[in-house]
Amino acid sequence: MLDVQEISAIRGERRIFGPLSFSVDDGDAMLLTGPNGAGKSTLLRILAGLGRLAAGSILWNGNDALADRAAHGALVSYVGHLDAVKPGLTARENLGPNALEGLEAMALSHLADQPARFFSAGQKRRLALARLVCRQAPIWLLDEPTLGLDVASVARFGEMLATHRAQGGMVLSATHLPLPLPGAKELRLS
Amino acid sequence: MSGFWFIVARDLRLSLRHGADTLAALLFFVIASALFPLAVGPAPETLARLAPGIIWVCALLAALLPLDRLFGADFEDGTLDQLLLTGLPASAVALAKAISHWVTTGLPLLIVAVPVSLMLNLDTAALPVLLLGLLPGTALLSLFGTAGAALVIGARRGGVLLPLLVLPLTAPVVIFGVAAADAAGMGMDVRAPLLFLTALFVAALPLCPLAAGAALRGAVE
Numbered sequence: 001m002l003d004v005q006e007i008s009a010i011r012g013e014r015r016i017f018g019p020l021s022f023s024v025d026d027g028d029a030m031l032l033t034g035p036n037g038a039g040k041s042t043l044l045r046i047l048a049g050l051g052r053l054a055a056g057s058i059l060w061n062g063n064d065a066l067a068d069r070a071a072h073g074a075l076v077s078y079v080g081h082l083d084a085v086k087p088g089l090t091a092r093e094n095l096g097p098n099a100l101e102g103l104e105a106m107a108l109s110h111l112a113d114q115p116a117r118f119f120s121a122g123q124k125r126r127l128a129l130a131r132l133v134c135r136q137a138p139i140w141l142l143d144e145p146t147l148g149l150d151v152a153s154v155a156r157f158g159e160m161l162a163t164h165r166a167q168g169g170m171v172l173s174a175t176h177l178p179l180p181l182p183g184a185k186e187l188r189l190s
Numbered sequence: 191m192s193g194f195w196f197i198v199a200r201d202l203r204l205s206l207r208h209g210a211d212t213l214a215a216l217l218f219f220v221i222a223s224a225l226f227p228l229a230v231g232p233a234p235e236t237l238a239r240l241a242p243g244i245i246w247v248c249a250l251l252a253a254l255l256p257l258d259r260l261f262g263a264d265f266e267d268g269t270l271d272q273l274l275l276t277g278l279p280a281s282a283v284a285l286a287k288a289i290s291h292w293v294t295t296g297l298p299l300l301i302v303a304v305p306v307s308l309m310l311n312l313d314t315a316a317l318p319v320l321l322l323g324l325l326p327g328t329a330l331l332s333l334f335g336t337a338g339a340a341l342v343i344g345a346r347r348g349g350v351l352l353p354l355l356v357l358p359l360t361a362p363v364v365i366f367g368v369a370a371a372d373a374a375g376m377g378m379d380v381r382a383p384l385l386f387l388t389a390l391f392v393a394a395l396p397l398c399p400l401a402a403g404a405a406l407r408g409a410v411e
Contacts, residue, residue, distance in 0.1 A: 045410075050271055052411040069407070074277025082268025088207040089200070096196055131272075 001025050002047075002065075002139065002170060007056030009042050016042050017189050019056060026138070029161070029171040029181040034189035040174035041081070043189070044141045047172065048078040060139075077137040079145055083128040087117035091127055095134045102130035105160050106153070122148050129157055132164070140164060142173040154180065193276045194286050201290035211256060212294050216302050219252035223306045234311045241310035242320055242371035246364050248306075249299045249324065253331040254356060256295055258349040260287055260339040261406070270343075271410055281403030288336040288399065296328030312371075319374035323367040323384060326391040333391075333398035334359045340405035362390060 001023060008018020017039035024030050032040045045051035047058065049069040058065045065072045085094055092099040092112045103109045106126040111119070116127065125148050132140055140161075146154050158180025161171055173179055205212050226244045230236055264270040273283045303324055307317055338356040342348035370383035 048271075048275060050274060050410045069274075070277060070279040070282075073275035076275055078271060078275055080268055080271060082266075082271075084268035084272045086200075086204060086267070086269065088204050093200070093203065096200070097192075 001061055002172075003059040003062075004047075005057050005059065007046065007058065008054050009039060009046060009051065010054040011042070015054075018054070020187075020189075021056075022185075022187055024170045024172060024185075026168045026170060027165045029165060029173070029184035031179065031181065031184045031186045032172065032174040032189060033176075033186055038189035040189055041143050044078070044143050044172065044174055045080075047139075048076045048141050049073055050078070075137050076139045076141060077132045077135045078141045078143075079128050079132065080143045083124045084131075085116045085119070085124045085127050088115065090115055091119070094127060095131055098134040098136065099130075102132070102134040105133045105156070106130040107156055122150060122153070125149055126153055129160070133160060138169045140169060140171045140173075142171065142175075144175055144177075145173060146175070146177050146179060193278050194282055197273065197276070197278075197283065197286040198290050198293075201287065202293060205290070205294040211259070212298070215252045215255045215295050216298050218255060219248050219299055219302060220306060222248040222251065223310065226310070238311045238313055238375075241307055241312035242316065242368045242375070243364075244310060245303050245307055245312075245320065246324075246327070246367045246371075249303065249328065250331060250357075250360055250364065252299055253291075253295050253328065253335060254353055256291065257335045257339045257352055257356070260291055260336065261343050261409075262339075262348070265343050265409065270406065274406065274410060279403060280406045281399040284336055284340060284402035284406060285399040287339075288332045288402075291336060292329055292332040296332050300324050300328055313375040315377070316371045316375040319380050319384070320367075320371040323370040323387055326387045327363050327367045330363050330387070330391050330394055331360060333394045334363075337398040337402040337405070340402035340409065343405070343409035363387065366390070 003023040005021050006019040009016045032043060034040055042051055046053050049066055049072045053066065090113050091103060091108055094116055095102050103112050106129055108126055108130060129145060146157060161181055165171065171181060223244055227237055230240065261270060274280055300321060303321065307320060334356050338352050341355060342351045345351055366383040366386040370380045373380045373383060
């Protein structure tokens with residue numbers, strides 16, 4: 001369980017959001033909504049242990065998550081705006097361990113040994129989402145995950161999300177598009 | 191641990207695929223060294239006297255070339271975020287990067303230093319000592335370079351800033367490296383300068399990755 005207590009983020013002299021408190025149970029999903037610049041991406045990066053937390057605390061199963069950021073990182077799968085795909089490597093090499101499961105989940109198996117430089121923007125996005133399956137981490141932090149995906153891929157991504165939640169994983173996603181996350185709570189940042 | 195070697199292996203594979211980048215540093219080393227006989231004259235005694243210094247300075251400058259992209263590409267395409275989420279401490283990520291820099295730049299420079307030293311008429315007695323000094327020397331360049339590269343991530347004109355940060359740090363490396371080769375050429379004891387180089391390496395091995403790791407954390411914030 002992820003328990004967020006009174007956190008806020010500051011950039012420069014300006015407070016981006018907070019103090020903000022919420023909690024997400026295992027198997028739950030939460031949508032982050034709000035206008036551009038409301039701090040959705042910043043919040044996701046803070047939860048991943050990448051961003052700077054100005055105040056408050058983040059508890060993972062009752063322990064301070066950011067006390068050991070390296071260990072926390074292993075619990076997190078983060079998909080940001082950038083796909084982190086290396087054009088010089090094949091799809092399989094880009095994903096690393098458990099690559100085949102991930103490729104299968106995003107229907108990219110037939111492109112496993114293709115260099116990623118031949119991939120379209122949507123295919124690169126699917127490769128970035130396939131990494132979620134490969135990493136087998138309990139906390140999924142997604143920043144506009146379905147941007148640029150076709151309808152069939154969104155459906156497949158929905159299955160991925162459902163499987164992950166059925167296995168007790170949690171999903172936090174910032175989005176402007178409807179996501180296949182039934183029963184998700186909504187956190188509105190403004 | 192497997193994650194650590196995965197980062198190293200992935201970087202080595204990328205350097206192989208982009209072989210031209212790796213080769214560019216080596217060619218720079220050869221061409222820059224080849225300019226010295228043209229500049230100071232081809233007299234064999236003069237060249238033999240200058241050879242250790244030429245090789246050390248050119249190797250140092252060549253090792254700087256790929257540093258700009260060491261973290262730059264990973265920062266721009268989002269890979270750096272993923273590297274920091276592998277469960278490894280940021281300093282381990284930095285050490286993996288330093289190792290891949292050494293294998294793709296330091297080690298090839300060490301090997302190419304052999305024909306270059308022959309070209310510059312280096313005393314054959316001094317050659318083994320020069321190479322022995324370049325072994326910790328190039329590793330030091332990789333470690334200092336990694337720390338410098340991590341500090342300039344995201345900075346505008348980082349490529350210009352980087353040599354200004356790294357070159358002053360390498361002054362002791364050049365001093366002791368050239369001193370060892372010179373001492374061998376004159377038949378003097380080479381142990382002291384070589385031990386100094388090794389001591390520098392032993393100190394930099396934990397310190398530089400720690401500094402670079404802190405800089406990586408700062409860069410993604």
